[in-house]
Amino acid sequence: MTDAAPRARRSDATRAAILRAARERFAADGYDRATIRAIAADANIDPSMVMRYYGNKEGLFAAAAEFDLRLPELAGVPTGRLGEVLVRHFLDRWEGDETLAALLRAASTNPGAAERMRAIFADQLGAAVARFGTDPATTARRAGLVASQILGLAFTRYIVGLPPMVDAEPAELVAWVAPTLQRYLTGPVPGTP
Amino acid sequence: MTDAAPRARRSDATRAAILRAARERFAADGYDRATIRAIAADANIDPSMVMRYYGNKEGLFAAAAEFDLRLPELAGVPTGRLGEVLVRHFLDRWEGDETLAALLRAASTNPGAAERMRAIFADQLGAAVARFGTDPATTARRAGLVASQILGLAFTRYIVGLPPMVDAEPAELVAWVAPTLQRYLTGPVPGTP
DNA sequence: ACTGTATGCCAACAAGCGTTGACATCGACA
């Protein structure tokens, strides 16, 4: 009986509007340039409401950056197609939800955002990689390498806007990058002949 | 006869001190959080001097983010070792000069910094890749993919601080990542059997 | 020695920021 019945409150719509506006602004401008006033204006409410519902700017960001990678169960994927499945999944996840972009932009300057990013890619991705049974001694490193290529892809395509990466069709990117992830995940540890 | 003799001016030391402090601050805090006041304090001068010598904050950043990748002449490298040479070079360049870190942090929120980043990786890296003679139709894409892996490596290691990437020895990173760059540079275009 | 210019510091400005508290209004429940 810990929770009281979570009856729908009238302010839920406002809360959601704030969160949506916050994600948009954080994704477009980063943590510092995304001002509470601008977010409130986008959500058509008063800045003080943001404070009432989320405490302060850090609290708002923490709520807006809540994120689940929704990684598929890798144990069910044919071992040879792990890379392909992962790239495609990340591209989809990125285009459909700007939370990751917000996190990516903010992580450059905000320690809390960087911490969140570390948690997501160490815990969620690390766990998924561990679950299909590589050598436990190397899973962390393998997951880190996968993260480096995935985040580099996102950074060049969505943040910096490097032309050849922006123009590329998703299918092309999958074809190029999948073998990289595949090797990071299932390839032999280099230097061990 | 265009330039007058560039006699050493007494203020050159101050200019240099400002630039050094600016690079440090921009690298550590990003564009927005690196304040002119803090930079001036680090350089032991008055904030107004920064304005006199660099016009405004954007001008200061533009000067501080001047950067040459100093890519080696790839034409002289054995084709099979291109990836290895490139990763090693970038790791060295990164550890020894915080300008790239400053650029990386700032590019997330500052349009000018993103533009600079695009220029560096499109022009300098693009030119180097083009010079060892791949199919000209694919060089831009190949260079973009290399940039994505290199920047992802830097982002996870120096900005986000993902533990497995921070703990790794440079040699290990080279061993893991070199084959990736090698394939992006010299591998066949995927999907063409 | 005198003058003009380069170099530097100080004080202040206007604008924008996160944040706060007081007050109005609505809706449910007795």
Next chain:
DNA sequence: TGTCGATGTCAACGCTTGTTGGCATACAGT
């Protein structure tokens, strides 16, 4: 109907920011 908490608006606060102009000092050329 009267009461009380939830919801929302308004105005203001203290602070930091980039930027500016005025004034002192040091130096170089005559």
